[in-house]
Amino acid sequence: MTTSSQAPAAGQTAERTKRVLLAKPRGYCAGVDRAVVTVEKALETYGPPVYVRKEIVHNRHVVDTLRERGVIFVEDTDEVPEGALLVFSAHGVSPAVREAAKKRNLRTIDATCPLVTKVHKEVNRFAREDYDILLIGHHGHEEVEGTSGEAPEKVQLVDKPEDVEKVQVRDPSKVVWLSQTTLSVDETMERVNQLKERFPELQAPPSDDICYATSNRQEAVKAMAPECDLVLVVGSKNSSNSNRLVEVAVQNGASDAHLIDYADQIDDAWLDGVSTVGVTSGASVPDVLVMQVLDHLAERGWDSVEEVTTANEKVTFALPRELRKDLDENPDKPKSVR
Ligand code: SF4
Numbered sequence: 647m648t649t650s651s652q653a654p655a656a657g658q659t660a661e662r663t664k665r666v667l668l669a670k671p672r673g674y675c676a677g678v679d680r681a682v683v684t685v686e687k688a689l690e691t692y693g694p695p696v697y698v699r700k701e702i703v704h705n706r707h708v709v710d711t712l713r714e715r716g717v718i719f720v721e722d723t724d725e726v727p728e729g730a731l732l733v734f735s736a737h738g739v740s741p742a743v744r745e746a747a748k749k750r751n752l753r754t755i756d757a758t759c760p761l762v763t764k765v766h767k768e769v770n771r772f773a774r775e776d777y778d779i780l781l782i783g784h785h786g787h788e789e790v791e792g793t794s795g796e797a798p799e800k801v802q803l804v805d806k807p808e809d810v811e812k813v814q815v816r817d818p819s820k821v822v823w824l825s826q827t828t829l830s831v832d833e834t835m836e837r838v839n840q841l842k843e844r845f846p847e848l849q850a851p852p853s854d855d856i857c858y859a860t861s862n863r864q865e866a867v868k869a870m871a872p873e874c875d876l877v878l879v880v881g882s883k884n885s886s887n888s889n890r891l892v893e894v895a896v897q898n899g900a901s902d903a904h905l906i907d908y909a910d911q912i913d914d915a916w917l918d919g920v921s922t923v924g925v926t927s928g929a930s931v932p933d934v935l936v937m938q939v940l941d942h943l944a945e946r947g948w949d950s951v952e953e954v955t956t957a958n959e960k961v962t963f964a965l966p967r968e969l970r971k972d973l974d975e976n977p978d979k980p981k982s983v984r
Contacts, residue, residue, distance in 0.1 A: 663921050664920075664921060664923075664947045664948045664949075664950065665921070665922050665923075665948065665950040665951075665952060666922075666923050666924075666925055666940065666943055666948050666950065666951045666952070667870040667873060667874060667922060667923070667924045667925070667952055667953075667954050668924075668925050668926075668936075668940070668951050668952065668953045668954065669863070669866035669867055669869075669870055669924065669925065669926035669953075669954055669956075670866060670953050670954065670955040670956070670957075671859070671862045671863060671866060671956075671957055671958075671959050672863060672866065672925075672926045672927045672931075672933075672936065673880075673927045673928075673929070673931050673932065673933045673936060674929065674930070674931065674932060674933070675857070675858075675859030675929040675930075675959075675961075676759075676859070676959075676961040676962050676963045677736050677759030677760065677761060677762070677857070677859070677929075677963060678703045678736060678759075678929055678930045679962075679963075680736075680757065680759070680962075680963045680964075680965060680966075681702050681703055681735065681736035681757040681759065682702060682703060682708060682712075683965065684702075684733060684755060684757040684965055684966055684969055685698060685702050685712055685717060685733055685757070686712075686715075687965065687969055687973065688731065688733060688755060688969060689712075689715055689716055689717065691969070691972055691973065692731055692972075693716075694715070694716025694717070695716050695717070695718045695730070696716065696717050696718070696731055696733060697717075697718050697719075697720055697725075697726045697730055697731060697732045697733070697752075698712070698717055698718070698719050698720070698732070698733045698735060699719075699720055699721075699722065699723065699726075699732055699733070699734055699735060699739065699743070700719070700720075700721065700735045700737065700788055701719060701735060701884070702717075702719075702733065702735045702736060702757065703735065703736050703930035704737075704881075704882050704884045704885040704886070704888075704928075704930050705881070705882050705885065705907075705928070705930040705931055705932075706882045706907050707907065707908075707931075707932065707935055708930065708932065720732075722743075722746075723743060723746040723747045723750055723752065724746070724750070726747075726750065726752055728750055728751050728752070729751050729752065729753070730752060730753070731752070731753045731754075731755070732747055732752045732753070732754050732755075733754070733755045733756075733757050734754060734755070734756045734757055734758055735757060735758070735788065736757055736758060736759045736762070736930075737758070737759075737762065737787075737788040737789040737792060738758040738759070738762040738763065738766060738788075738789055738792035738793065739756075739758065739792045739795075740791065740792050740793075740794075740795020740796065741795060741796060742795055743792070743795070754968070755966050755968050755969050756966050756968070757966060758792075759827070759857075759963070760963050761827055761857045761858075762789055762792070762793070762827055764853075764855075765793050765824055765825075765826075765827065765851075765855050766792070766793055766796050768824055768851055768852065768855070769781075769793055769794070769796040769797050769800075769801060769824065770796055770797065772800070772822050772824075773796070773797035773800040773801075775820075776800075776820065777800065777820045777821060777822050777849075778800060778802065778815040778816060778817070778820065778821045778822075779797065779800050779801045779802070779821075779822055779823075779824060780801075780802055780804050780813060780821060780822070780823045780824070780841060780848075781793060781794055781801050781802065781803050781804065781823075781824050781825065781826070782804045782805075782823060782824070782825040782826065782829065782834055782837050782838070783803060783804075783805065783825060783826030783829065784805055784826060784829075784886060785803060785805045787826060787886060789826050789827065789828070789886075790803060790826055793824075793826070802814075804823075804837060804841065807836075807837070807840060810837065810840045810841055810844060811844075813841070813844070815845065818845050818846075818847060819847045821845045821847065821848050821849065822848070822849040822850070822851070823838055823841060823848055823849070823850065823851070824851050824855050825851070825855040825856055826855070826856075826886065827855060827856060827857040827860060828856070828857070828860045828886040828887035828890065828929070829856055829860070829886070829890065830864065830890045830893060830894060831856055831860075831861050831864055832894075832897070833890075833893075834856060838850075858959070858961060859887070859929045859959070859961075860887045860890070860929065862956065862957045862959060863887065863891060863926065863928070863929060864890065864891065864894045865956045865957065866926060866954060866955075866956045866957070867879075867891050867894045867895050867898065867924070867926055868894060868898045869954050869956050870924045870926075870954040871894070871895045871896075871898035871899045871900040871924060872898060872899035872900075873899075873922050873924075874895070874899070874900040874901070874922050874923065874924035875900070875901045875902065875919070875920040875921055875922055875923070876900065876901065876902045876903070876904075876916055876917065876920045876922075876923050876924070877891075877892070877895035877896075877900040877902070877903040877904075877923070877924035877925075877926070878903075878904055878906060878912065878923060878924070878925050878926075878939060879891045879892050879895070879903065879904070879905050879906070879926055879927065879928065880906055880907070880925070880926070880927035880928070880931050880935050880936050880939055881905055881906075881907070881927055881928030881930070881931050882905075882907055882928070882930070883905065883907075885928045885929075885930055885931075887928050887929050887930075888905055888927070888928030888929075888930070888931070889905060891926055891928060892904065892905050895924065895926075900924060902916065904916060906939070907935075908935065908938065909935075909938040909939045909941070909942035910942075912939070912942055912943075914946075917946060917948075923943060923948055924954075925939055925940065925943075
């Protein structure tokens, strides 16, 4: 872990009792960046409306901003006019959804994060080899619906500890666990250990399913949490990785932690008696929202900010091929999708 401080403002004393620890990495991951840029480029290239199935990423600010620019968010393909352009969100979709879009003659752009696609491929591979697949993830989450939809007859969801007892497998020597990409690393391993007690031959995924961004953000919170009286996680309620950051903060020593979409949701009562405030954000959160939180705290005396760095991320993903093709052909000219 490394820390760096902003220079103290004139008149500040060396002994500050109020300080902010700012986690790094935080905020946008490569998959979210790619998905948001995909929609922005689709708007520029084809013009509005651009339809997006579900929220492109789980962040209120991002979704509201794109809606203002002409994006129409729908729950499912049957709400999209025949022949229109539909973007699949970063969380991925099942083959059944792709098929439904095809039947409606929709033109689709797939903004599924490549790291989610990797888990889909693992499901397909183990299903082909006739394994029972135990998918650790949150019931009802879009990513889990898309991933298990690759082989619904072979996949069983394990969410809560009590789900472990309900699992039924055909052959205990052919069982593998996979996971949602945005879980708590520690809780997932607890669930795996529980499963191993029932199925000692349980196989692990070929590589980590919990993505680099999720685990890096959790590591940064773990590093700062023991010193924090309060941790503020910027993120939306339906963001799995943001919720996990709140839990990780408390489990690793923060006295209190809250999830907020915006700075104005900070309750002044949370700051009573607080010396050190930790700040971080989920993988779908633009950094402008974190800067607004820092401004809010500075106005109340927490104007000393130290960055707590546990990793430097350099991951980037290319835009979806179907979009790249049109951008390459004619980068400047707006196109009609019909
Ligand atoms: S959190 Fe991980 S899996 Fe999800 S979009 Fe970001 S990089 Fe991809």
